[in-house]
Amino acid sequence: xxxxxxxxxELNRVIHEPGRLMIVALLGVVKECDFLYLLxxxxxxxxxxxxxxxxxxxxxYVEIEKTYRGKVPQTLLRLxxxxxxxxxxxxxxLKAAL
Amino acid sequence: MNRPKRYDNIDGTGEMFMGLMMLGFTLASYxxxxxxxNSSRWMHLVVIxxxxxxxxxxxxxxxxxxxxxxTWPRTGYAAYPxxxxxxxxxxxxxxxxxxxVVAAGFAWLRLFARRHDAINLPRMGMxxxxxxxxxxxxxxxxxxxxxxxLVVIFMALGLVAIALIVPGDVDAWFRPVALFVGLVWLAxxxxxxxSYIRHTQPPAPEAE
Numbered sequence: 410x411x412x413x414x415x416x417x418x419e420l421n422r423v424i425h426e427p428g429r430l431m432i433v434a435l436l437g438v439v440k441e442c443d444f445l446y447l448l449x450x451x452x453x454x455x456x457x458x459x460x461x462x463x464x465x466x467x468x469x470y471v472e473i474e475k476t477y478r479g480k481v482p483q484t485l486l487r488l489x490x491x492x493x494x495x496x497x498x499x500x501x502x503l504k505a506a507l
Numbered sequence: 508m509n510r511p512k513r514y515d516n517i518d519g520t521g522e523m524f525m526g527l528m529m530l531g532f533t534l535a536s537y538x539x540x541x542x543x544x545n546s547s548r549w550m551h552l553v554v555i556x557x558x559x560x561x562x563x564x565x566x567x568x569x570x571x572x573x574x575x576x577x578t579w580p581r582t583g584y585a586a587y588p589x590x591x592x593x594x595x596x597x598x599x600x601x602x603x604x605x606x607x608v609v610a611a612g613f614a615w616l617r618l619f620a621r622r623h624d625a626i627n628l629p630r631m632g633m634x635x636x637x638x639x640x641x642x643x644x645x646x647x648x649x650x651x652x653x654x655x656x657l658v659v660i661f662m663a664l665g666l667v668a669i670a671l672i673v674p675g676d677v678d679a680w681f682r683p684v685a686l687f688v689g690l691v692w693l694a695x696x697x698x699x700x701x702s703y704i705r706h707t708q709p710p711a712p713e714a715e
Contacts, residue, residue: 446583
């Protein structure tokens, strides 16, 4: 198989999905953010965003912390070390493939 | 991806902070000018720091209050990575190089202006630098608000008017310029905040 095609076939499928790619790309440039920020920036609906986040958490790429801002519940999200490494790897892979 | 950096000024607080800083410089400069002629350099430093530290503290406090009460409940909270390690040093070096180039440029303009009385180059240099800084800032941070380009034009015209009306050297000219620029940035940031509050609503309580 051609090198570029192999690079495409080896792309991380968890990150490659457009919804999750948006989330990981956004989390990659912030220290942390809340659910509302991702909802506003990605323009996904709550259900979609929650399911993508659950998938990323399951893969160990995203850390989810339930907390409070004053009396208001807040869900804080950040990329884990594994998540950052996977995203870097994904970017390199995509560059090699294209 | 640079969207999160632009998000930081979605409420106009970045611009208002810059405006407040310029107004602080204006106040410090007027107070400094009112000091006795033979006052020591230390006295000048005390005046500058005595004004700027409370002004910057107030700016940070206002910014935090606006984020807490309006921005984070409406469009969410995002924190940016702490600048550190290699990037911190790069930032310092870049800031030093830019400051040195600007200082050398102004020194050269002042020297040149002494030899050629017809054109006041330091004034023109300051005018171009301020308008260019704001234009670059609008291009990078305020692309969501095309009307900001009108503010850039208004600011440039205002600076030209001040350059034509106010007599004296760069030092005398700096105060009205800083006052004008500070007020423009404060008003522009305030308009962004007003527009942000008007066009965004906090989500229903069951958002999460």
